[in-house]
Amino acid sequence: MRLVRLGDDPSARVEGVEADLRAALSTWGAGTDLAGGIALLDCTPPGSLRPLDAVIVLPRGVIVVVGVDLPGPAMKLEAPLQGQWKVDGWPLIRDDGLLNPAVEALTAASALTQRLQAERIEPLPVSTIVAVGPYVAQVLQPTGDLHRGVRVLHPAPTAMLAAVKELSTYERPCTAEAARRLLSSVDRRTAALTAGELVAEGFADSVSPDLASASTMLIPRFTADGRPAPPRPAAPRPKKRQPWLPLAGLALAGLALVLLIATVAQSCSAEPAQPEGSGAVSSLRSAEPPESTVDGLDFVPRGSSRETDCGPRAFGQLQQWLRENPCTALVRSLFEVNEERKAAVSVVVVSFADAVQAQRFQALADDEQSGGVNELLREGRSWPGGPSSFAQAVSSTSRDGTRVRIVRAVWVSQETKQTDVVLQGIAERALRLPLPG
Incomplete structure (x- = not known):
């Protein structure tokens, strides 16, 4: 050091x-x-x-x-x-x-x-x-x-x-x-x-070229006395395949494809149809994120969703910006943690096509006057013993290339102050939760 x-x-x-x-x-x-x-x-x-x-x-x-x-x-x-x-x-x-x-x-x-x-x-x-x-x-x-x-x-x-x-x-x-x-x-x-x-002092070398950009020029071989080494003998040419072998392979592949289609069709017909009003939406995939531990603090999942249209899920100036600059993915998750007292954490990950859009979005997200992205709690995704809202939450953001993470943390059963150092510590650790795939 x-x-x-x-x-x-x-x-x-x-x-x-x-x-x-x-x-x-x-x-x-x-x-x-x-x-x-x-x-x-x-x-x-x-x-x-x-x-x-x-x-x-x-x-x-x-x-x-x-x-x-x-x-x-x-x-x-x-x-x-x-x-x-x-x-x-x-x-x-x-x-x-x-x-x-x-x-x-x-x-x-x-x-x-x-x-x-x-x-x-x-x-x-x-x-x-x-x-x-x-x-x-x-x-x-x-x-x-x-x-x-x-x-x-x-x-x-x-x-x-x-x-x-x-x-x-x-x-x-x-x-x-x-x-x-x-x-x-x-x-x-x-x-x-x-x-x-x-x-x-151990920091990663960001200047070294990646292997993908390295030159592929062949370097000549030399013997121990410095003279050019003789060329290696050419590898033997493979024997010519019989003309009927490709035709036989195509026939077998075709037969396998027919069997596969028949199997899939049978399994699909046997699957019961989903009743109307079940709430299934093609652009929404709900699944519990895995429970994760950061610096010894357990984040217990309380709901998650994935969408591809961010505009309708935002409000304020940020909503208009997202309509003009569509995201590529939106993942919203809720967690419960116990750090001396019970707290609730909302983690929103917004992905964009390029890093410039992500940087501009983060600048707007950091300004509370510009609006924000709805936590799942605003859309009725609550849980027993959870908070009623994320009002006055401690907020924090981070950016990883084209993805921006927005974290909001509140106490469940008592008043939340935005200067609370304990909640700030929770929000900082939530920024290091594993990103969704």
């Missing part, structure tokens, strides 16, 4: 947990033997309310690291994301009055996620590490907090390395070009990093 110091005075002396963190990252060395990636130290991304001790950009994830200095060494730290921290059984009291230091860490991670989404950066998951010191022997975290991609730990080299590997699990490595855009979005001073330097 390569370290890049971005503070106002990179040579300034650092103390406390920040010094422990830098020491841990420095022990890994450059390259990909241990982790790879780029660690930006002491940086302040646009929109962040405070400098961050580190932003670690990995080929398969982004990690925001926030340091927290405890009053002194501790044997046991109880560190829930919601509720007061306790040090060796005593409530943690800080000079700034903040009872739960994880709040500012989650706020910083959420702000960085929103910035990367706003700039259409590669949709890598953004996780959080809260580094505590001067020393903590044991940290206790609720299981739900771990599933949200948050780790609280003392930044020893091995503990940091284990957490970084656990949190960087994106389905494909980020390319060097995408990494340059991401790093530049965090801090413009990283523009000096070259693609070669990023490839050396």
Whole structure:
């Protein structure tokens, strides 16, 4: 992993947990033997309310690291994301009055996620590490907090390395070009990093030619002493087939085709006709999506549909745009999750013929004033114990080539606020659900 110091005075002396963190990252060395990636130290991304001790950009994830200095060494730290921290059984009291230091860490991670989404950066998951010191022997975290991609730990080299590997699990490595855009979005001073330097830290080489574009020119063979090798003997020509063999093959193929048609006709005639009013529509295929788990959070399917006409399923300005720029496929799914409380998630995937259309659609979808695409809940696809609507939902979008994904998440039995960091974490993980075929 390569370290890049971005503070106002990179040579300034650092103390406390920040010094422990830098020491841990420095022990890994450059390259990909241990982790790879780029660690930006002491940086302040646009929109962040405070400098961050580190932003670690990995080929398969982004990690925001926030340091927290405890009053002194501790044997046991109880560190829930919601509720007061306790040090060796005593409530943690800080000079700034903040009872739960994880709040500012989650706020910083959420702000960085929103910035990367706003700039259409590669949709890598953004996780959080809260580094505590001067020393903590044991940290206790609720299981739900771990599933949200948050780790609280003392930044020893091995503990940091284990957490970084656990949190960087994106389905494909980020390319060097995408990494340059991401790093530049965090801090413009990283523009000096070259693609070669990023490839050396494990990012995918987006410049290497594909095999399909490689030259197919034949390279002459040479002997050990440098002389051209003699040509290889030509392969023996196949024997001439008898003229009656193709005719026999055609006859057998014809017989097989007749038998196949007869079998299909018999099976179709035996199939009972579907009664009228059954709700079957040729352009609609309803099927439950598979249950999926992302970062330990289970997404339980509650309904899905597939259409090829997006216009009638949209509203507002977006509906008119889709009528003028038809999609090629629309898949809408509903999920239920339990992250401390029960939540409902709508995932809409809209496919287009080319990436330019998809990019324009995403820009409109990000603007709530432009309308949107109906969730299945608006069309009566509810379930027992589900929400009544997706009003005031936490929303997020991502684009993968020609496909745009729109995610909306709400609490089922309580008020939803668009600034809810827990729902934002659920929506971010829903962006990484397996795309429908």
